[in-house]
Amino acid sequence: MQARIVSPLHGARWLGEGWRLFRAAPLGWLVIVFGYYLLVSVVSVVPFVGFAAALVSVPAFSVSLMAAARAAARKAPVQPALLFEGFRNELASQLVLGVIYLGCIWGVGAVTASLTDLTAVRSLLSGNERVEDAGEMQALLRPIGVALLLYTPVMMMFWFAPLLAAWHSTAPAKALFFSFAACLINWRAFLTYGGVLVLVIVALSFLTRVALGLLSGGTAPDPALIAGPLAIVFMPTLYASFYASYRDVFGGEPV
Numbered sequence: 200m201q202a203r204i205v206s207p208l209h210g211a212r213w214l215g216e217g218w219r220l221f222r223a224a225p226l227g228w229l230v231i232v233f234g235y236y237l238l239v240s241v242v243s244v245v246p247f248v249g250f251a252a253a254l255v256s257v258p259a260f261s262v263s264l265m266a267a268a269r270a271a272a273r274k275a276p277v278q279p280a281l282l283f284e285g286f287r288n289e290l291a292s293q294l295v296l297g298v299i300y301l302g303c304i305w306g307v308g309a310v311t312a313s314l315t316d317l318t319a320v321r322s323l324l325s326g327n328e329r330v331e332d333a334g335e336m337q338a339l340l341r342p343i344g345v346a347l348l349l350y351t352p353v354m355m356m357f358w359f360a361p362l363l364a365a366w367h368s369t370a371p372a373k374a375l376f377f378s379f380a381a382c383l384i385n386w387r388a389f390l391t392y393g394g395v396l397v398l399v400i401v402a403l404s405f406l407t408r409v410a411l412g413l414l415s416g417g418t419a420p421d422p423a424l425i426a427g428p429l430a431i432v433f434m435p436t437l438y439a440s441f442y443a444s445y446r447d448v449f450g451g452e453p454v
Contacts, residue, residue: 213447259361359449
């Protein structure tokens with residue numbers, strides 16, 4: 200197992216490759232992604248332990264989503280049973296990664312919360328207050344910037360780690376290290392991928408507004424009428440693009 204350095208052009212193609220993998224089995228993808236969100240939502244509402252359990256399950260479910268992408272890439276059926284594939288491969292390692300992920304998220308959340316005026320945020324979200332000047336806006340955006348800065352290395356560690364643990368039998372600590380290193384040496388490709396992703400999101404937002412304008416007859420329709428279907432197509436494409444990045448950098452899982 201050795202990470203390869205790929206060109207920025209590879210990063211530009213990952214989202215397009217994700218779209219191709221989604222189109223190979225759209226119904227199967229929709230069933231798996233909807234099932235994933237449904238299960239995580241149900242687990243999250245369990246009192247006391249639900250939210251933590253949902254976060255701990257993220258690495259295993261990510262392997263399941265990548266297994267769906269692998270099946271699509273092989274032109275094999277994307278079956279609902281793949282939703283639990285991540286719990287059949289190195290489950291102990293996936294749970295260890297899940298606990299570490301939980302700790303990272305709590306750490307990022309704690310630091311961000313310490314820099315945030317939660318009372319002001321609640322008032323703004325409820326509509327009781329408005330941002331009056333640039334200073335207030337900066338105070339609101341600063342915690343977001345800190346959260347993104349802190350979450351970036353977490354994302355790098357977990358981008359490939361679940362797959363390295365499941366498909367390469369790599370120990371959790373080594374999987375996290377190799378994932379971080381692989382992202383670091385391919386920062387140009389990931390920066391390009393992120394740029395393409397932002398452009399697509401902006402384009403989809405623009406198309407949503409245009410569609411709403413065309414559909415509105417004096418009364419603007421619910422944005423969910425457009426945004427919902429777009430998200431249904433976009434999320435499987437996004438997950439499949441993660442597999443495209445793994446296949447480019449690590450060449451796929453061992454046979």
